[in-house]
Amino acid sequence: MKPTNIFDPTYFHKVVDCQWACPAHTPVPEYIRLIAQERYTEAYMINWDSNVFPGILGRTCDRPCEPACRRVRTEEKPVAICRLKRVAADNKGDITPYIPRVPKVKNGKRIALIGAGPASLAVARDLLPMGYEVHLFEKDPKGGGMMRTQIPAFRLPAAVLEEEVDLILDMGVTSHFGHEITSFKALLEQGFDAYFVGTGAPRGRDLPDVPGREAADPFIHIGIDWLSSVAFGHTTAISGKVIVLGGGNTAMDCCRTSRRIGAEQVTVVVRSAFDVMKASDWEKEDAMSEGIPIINNRPPKEFVVENGKLKGVLFSCVKPVKDDKGRLTYVPSGEPDVFMPADHVLMAIGQDNHCPWIERDIGIEFDKWDCPVLDKVTLQSTDPRVFFGGDAAFGPENIIWASAHAHQAAISIHLYCQGKDLKTDRPPEGVNLISQKMGMHEWSYDAAHDPSKRHLVPHADKRVSLKDVKMEVELGFDRELGYREAQRCLNCDVQTVFTDNLCIECDACVDICPMDCITFTQNGEEPELRERLTAPALNDTQDLYASGVLKTGRIMVKDEDVCLHCGLCAERCPTNAWDMQKSVIHVPQLGSYAS
Amino acid sequence: MTFVAKPAAHHPRLPRNELGLTRRDYEGSVSTLCAGCGHDSVSAAIVQACAELAIPPHRFAKVSGIGCSSKTPTYFLGKSHGFNSVHGRMPSVTTGANLANRELYCIGISGDGDSASIGMGQFAHIVRRRIDMLYIVDNNGTYGLTKGQFSATNDKGSTSKKGAPNLYEPIDLAGIALQLGATFVGRSFSGDKHQLVPLIKAGLLHRGFAFIDVISPCVAFNNHAGSTKSYEYVRGHRGDVVAADFVPKHHEITADYAPGTREDVMMPDGSLLRLRKLADDYDPHDRVDALAYLQRKQREGEVVTGLLYLDADATDCHKILNTVDAPLNSLAEADLCPGNAALASINGTFR
Numbered sequence: 010m011k012p013t014n015i016f017d018p019t020y021f022h023k024v025v026d027c028q029w030a031c032p033a034h035t036p037v038p039e040y041i042r043l044i045a046q047e048r049y050t051e052a053y054m055i056n057w058d059s060n061v062f063p064g065i066l067g068r069t070c071d072r073p074c075e076p077a078c079r080r081v082r083t084e085e086k087p088v089a090i091c092r093l094k095r096v097a098a099d100n101k102g103d104i105t106p107y108i109p110r111v112p113k114v115k116n117g118k119r120i121a122l123i124g125a126g127p128a129s130l131a132v133a134r135d136l137l138p139m140g141y142e143v144h145l146f147e148k149d150p151k152g153g154g155m156m157r158t159q160i161p162a163f164r165l166p167a168a169v170l171e172e173e174v175d176l177i178l179d180m181g182v183t184s185h186f187g188h189e190i191t192s193f194k195a196l197l198e199q200g201f202d203a204y205f206v207g208t209g210a211p212r213g214r215d216l217p218d219v220p221g222r223e224a225a226d227p228f229i230h231i232g233i234d235w236l237s238s239v240a241f242g243h244t245t246a247i248s249g250k251v252i253v254l255g256g257g258n259t260a261m262d263c264c265r266t267s268r269r270i271g272a273e274q275v276t277v278v279v280r281s282a283f284d285v286m287k288a289s290d291w292e293k294e295d296a297m298s299e300g301i302p303i304i305n306n307r308p309p310k311e312f313v314v315e316n317g318k319l320k321g322v323l324f325s326c327v328k329p330v331k332d333d334k335g336r337l338t339y340v341p342s343g344e345p346d347v348f349m350p351a352d353h354v355l356m357a358i359g360q361d362n363h364c365p366w367i368e369r370d371i372g373i374e375f376d377k378w379d380c381p382v383l384d385k386v387t388l389q390s391t392d393p394r395v396f397f398g399g400d401a402a403f404g405p406e407n408i409i410w411a412s413a414h415a416h417q418a419a420i421s422i423h424l425y426c427q428g429k430d431l432k433t434d435r436p437p438e439g440v441n442l443i444s445q446k447m448g449m450h451e452w453s454y455d456a457a458h459d460p461s462k463r464h465l466v467p468h469a470d471k472r473v474s475l476k477d478v479k480m481e482v483e484l485g486f487d488r489e490l491g492y493r494e495a496q497r498c499l500n501c502d503v504q505t506v507f508t509d510n511l512c513i514e515c516d517a518c519v520d521i522c523p524m525d526c527i528t529f530t531q532n533g534e535e536p537e538l539r540e541r542l543t544a545p546a547l548n549d550t551q552d553l554y555a556s557g558v559l560k561t562g563r564i565m566v567k568d569e570d571v572c573l574h575c576g577l578c579a580e581r582c583p584t585n586a587w588d589m590q591k592s593v594i595h596v597p598q599l600g601s602y603a604s
Numbered sequence: 605m606t607f608v609a610k611p612a613a614h615h616p617r618l619p620r621n622e623l624g625l626t627r628r629d630y631e632g633s634v635s636t637l638c639a640g641c642g643h644d645s646v647s648a649a650i651v652q653a654c655a656e657l658a659i660p661p662h663r664f665a666k667v668s669g670i671g672c673s674s675k676t677p678t679y680f681l682g683k684s685h686g687f688n689s690v691h692g693r694m695p696s697v698t699t700g701a702n703l704a705n706r707e708l709y710c711i712g713i714s715g716d717g718d719s720a721s722i723g724m725g726q727f728a729h730i731v732r733r734r735i736d737m738l739y740i741v742d743n744n745g746t747y748g749l750t751k752g753q754f755s756a757t758n759d760k761g762s763t764s765k766k767g768a769p770n771l772y773e774p775i776d777l778a779g780i781a782l783q784l785g786a787t788f789v790g791r792s793f794s795g796d797k798h799q800l801v802p803l804i805k806a807g808l809l810h811r812g813f814a815f816i817d818v819i820s821p822c823v824a825f826n827n828h829a830g831s832t833k834s835y836e837y838v839r840g841h842r843g844d845v846v847a848a849d850f851v852p853k854h855h856e857i858t859a860d861y862a863p864g865t866r867e868d869v870m871m872p873d874g875s876l877l878r879l880r881k882l883a884d885d886y887d888p889h890d891r892v893d894a895l896a897y898l899q900r901k902q903r904e905g906e907v908v909t910g911l912l913y914l915d916a917d918a919t920d921c922h923k924i925l926n927t928v929d930a931p932l933n934s935l936a937e938a939d940l941c942p943g944n945a946a947l948a949s950i951n952g953t954f955r
């Protein structure tokens with residue numbers, strides 16, 4: 010192995026598993042430490058800077074950071090990163106002094122944003138401090154996109170949503186609500202300097218070919234349309250027995266909403282197996298804990314209608330098998346078809362991109378899935394003025410991806426408007442390393458390992474919450490629980506930094522390391538080296554940190570996989586060859602309050 | 605010293621021995637020695653060896669004298685019996701423990717000061733008596749605990765931290781152990797667990813008196829240029845004579861060595877000690893030659909390490925004294941007091 014180049018910003022960035030996994034690269038351990046210090050406002054601002062919607066995301070994020078959390082590998086359950094974000098949001102003080110100032114004198118460039126979902130809002134936030142004139146076009150009367158129309162209020166209260174949406178609108182967006190764009194061609198003629206399309210993936214899938222579909226139409230509702238009509242108060246009740254088709258988060262929101270607005274019985278029926286359902290584990294748990302059964306491996310075969318009224322749905326029975334390539338497919342299980350009575354069916358089987366308002370002859374190319382042809386990094390379309398982000402870019406994702414796209418799109422728009430190259434002039438990532446040593450045995454972070462198990466978020470009393478579609482189910486951690494959960498964070502951004510010419514090879518670090526991370530051995534090719542470490546390094550997704558050649562001709566190899574960042578190696582090292590240094594990863598971003 | 609306690613968390617795939625215990629179950633409390641002290645590595649080697657042997661912790665007795673080295677039993681085998689005795693008196697306390705309970709695995713930990721100065725007499729006599737134990741000296745050539753005076757194992761001409769040379773001849777404890785009849789003698793280096801751990805295992809299983817002289821640098825007072833017990837000096841002047849690999853019982857034996865260079869020695873518990881000769885002219889079964897070799901190499905400035913001497917058919921003090929098989933501490937009054945009739949008949953023989 011070659012000695013590791015720790016000044017390559019990706020090296021230590023990857024060690025901070027949560028930050029690396031977060032599409033917006035939120036500096037997670039940094040804000041968690043601030044929560045432990047009761048500095049909620051600062052913790053909030055760190056989040057706001059990277060992910061733009063901390064209060065919203067602290068309740069709704071898909072949290073790709075949590076499965077990545079090191080604690081999953083050292084113990085089992087990740088730190089409740091997402092719910093700690095909410096602690097920061099719930100307890101923050103006045104943030105107005107920290108909001109970036111927007112210049113009164115504009116830079117002369119006008120940008121059009123289409124759709125007021127999280128993607129466009131975040132682009133607006135990044136562009137405004139740079140002096141851009143930002144015009145936002147939204148067909149609905151209010152901003153927020155699917156965060157408002159889809160995510161039910163029992164998961165995301167309106168006040169939380171509005172606070173973070175309005176914060177951006179009030180920075181000086183020129184908004185045009187109730188203004189649907191019906192022709193991109195016409196909009197292009199208005200001569201904006203750049204355009205950002207953030208119109209989401211608004212078309213819910215249907216099952217037009219299942220027998221009985223047409224006859225049953227009055228009793229079948231497309232999940233996302235139905236949820237938005239609940240959100241806007243057009244639908245206030247559903248009666249009788251409800252079957253929800255689908256296994257994603259829309260299905261979970263549909264069933265839990267039905268349960269709250271009058272359904273007598275709700276059942277989720279999924280074509281695929283339980284483990285491969287798209288919904289997150291916690292969403293499935295929440296639905297089931299509200300008494301909603303989830304039935305798997307049942308594709309719908311027929312909508313049974315009698316006398317013009319839906320009677321129920323007939324399902325075939327399948328079982329999952331692996332084909333020779335190891336892929337999951339479904340074959341008939343041999344069990345007889347199952348009939349389930351129903352008065353209503355909610356169809357929650359996915360969404361598609363759909364931009365009928367973009368003419369196909371104006372130079373913006375679409376691929377065969379009807380997604381725009383984009384540069385993956387710059388998000389620029391085949392018309393150089395036009396950028397896409399959020400669900401409209403690559404298909405349905407989630408809010409945190411919308412924020413991440415927005416930061417990239419804002420950088421691209423800025424470079425584009427300055428006449429710079431979107432790739433070669435793109436600001437690079439950087440890393441700073443700051444020693445945490447304060448004196449003998451004194452570190453400026455809480456190095457001690459806390460063995461506590463993950464704390465549970467308290468929920469509202471079901472007897473009440475199941476009757477009120479607007480009542481938030483999760484109560485969130487209070488300050489005390491938030492502190493305790495924060496203590497579980499391993500501070501993965503406080504890195505073990507090795508200086509080879511200081512090491513006297515005394516083995517003290519090897520002996521003290523509780524996780525057997527460190528080995529002094531002869532160099533070799535990485536795969537073979539992995540096998541002969543103190544603890545074989547079987548997790549290839551985690552890097553090895555290799556030093557230069559030491560006096561004995563050996564090298565130091567550290568497996569980053571399960572390091573607790575406890576600092577004991579540095580404590581025990583007689584020569585300071587190990588030091589604990591905080592890595593600050595600079596993720597380039599336009600209009601950041603931190604920059 | 606360290607104030608942050610070592611977390612109980614451990615590697616998810618940390619191996620478990622036949623008792624279901626991990627290496628971490630054989631640790632003690634966190635060390636208060638100077639960071640980088642060789643003694644901590646010796647403790648870690650003992651932990652590893654004991655865990656791998658899968659001996660229940662309560663079967664060990666660790667006994668020590670006074671010194672940084674003698675403090676180390678606190679830092680390993682936290683669930684075992686222990687006695688931190690007075691300076692140089694570890695051998696008598698261990699003798700008592702072993703005589704009372706022959707089933708204990710006795711580990712005596714001492715320093716070069718503890719054994720080669722104040723405890724020299726005790727050391728000599730426990731070797732002679734062949735107490736069934738593993739005697740380890742953490743040899744750093746200095747009195748670490750009292751801040752760096754030359755010890756009796758310090759080489760003549762080797763300098764103190766401030767540059768003053770040592771004027772006296774050194775005592776070679778391994779040589780003395782050989783001379784006084786030790787049946788297992790090794791020398792090793794705290795910085796080489798590959799060598800040290802199998803030696804500790806073999807020494808623990810050896811029936812009789814096993815002695816290992818471990819060069820264990822004192823980072824605070826004897827790790828400078830000019831010292832012959834520093835990490836750098838020892839690494840640069842080591843000569844390994846015989847490597848001893850430990851093969852647990854029921855283990856398939858796979859590695860092949862050139863004939864003549866390899867010898868398997870059966871240990872009392874059925875495991876094998878596989879000896880590999882690294883120096884052609886060395887025979888680990890010839891006490892007199894071994895002694896001569898050590899002295900010759902010492903003159904040349906080489907630190908001879910490895911398994912120096914092994915008598916696989918050795919016996920111990922209990923055999924010499926012809927004691928009963930049961931541990932003496934398990935004998936009840938009925939076993940010990942034969943009754944009036946027996947006493948009368950014994951008395952009769954003196955009439």
Ligand SMILES: Cc1cc2nc3c(=O)[nH]c(=O)nc-3n(C[C@H](O)[C@H](O)[C@H](O)COP(=O)(O)OP(=O)(O)OC[C@H]3O[C@@H](n4cnc5c(N)ncnc54)[C@H](O)[C@@H]3O)c2cc1C
Pocket residue numbers: 069070071123124125126127128129146147148149153154155156159160188189190191207208209210211233236258259260262366398399400401405406407408409411
């Ligand atoms: C039921 C459901 C639950 C979800 N739950 C979560 C969750 O818990 N967590 C999570 O992270 N994500 C969740 N998502 C996904 C998340 O809501 C979306 O990924 C995210 O909102 C996408 O943001 P966006 O800005 O790309 O588009 P959107 O939020 O879809 O916003 C697009 C906006 O554009 C407007 N618009 C569309 N066409 C036009 C036009 N022609 N002219 C003017 N305006 C137009 C729309 O009215 C809308 O306001 C959920 C989605 C659904 C369907």
Ligand SMILES: Cc1ncc(C[n+]2csc(CCOP(=O)(O)OP(=O)(O)O)c2C)c(N)n1
Pocket residue numbers: 670671672673674691714715716717718719722742744746747748749750755
């Ligand atoms: C009877 C007695 N005499 C002297 C001392 C002072 N003393 C404490 S430790 C020590 C020397 C220890 O040297 P060594 O055994 O080599 O241990 P190290 O600290 O080097 O590991 C001495 C002389 C004492 N504690 N008791």
Ligand code: SF4
Pocket residue numbers: 505521522523524525526527571572573574575576577578579
């Ligand atoms: S910080 Fe050092 S001692 Fe602690 S787990 Fe990581 S490598 Fe081991």
Ligand code: SF4
Pocket residue numbers: 511512513514515516517518519578581582583584585586587640
């Ligand atoms: S403790 Fe320090 S000097 Fe000793 S081996 Fe580890 S890094 Fe090297």
Ligand code: SF4
Pocket residue numbers: 636637638640641642643672673744748749821822823824825
């Ligand atoms: S003084 Fe020397 S022997 Fe004692 S703990 Fe420190 S380094 Fe080890």
Ligand SMILES: [Mg+2]
Pocket residue numbers: 671673715716717742743744745746747748755
């Ligand atoms: Mg000493």
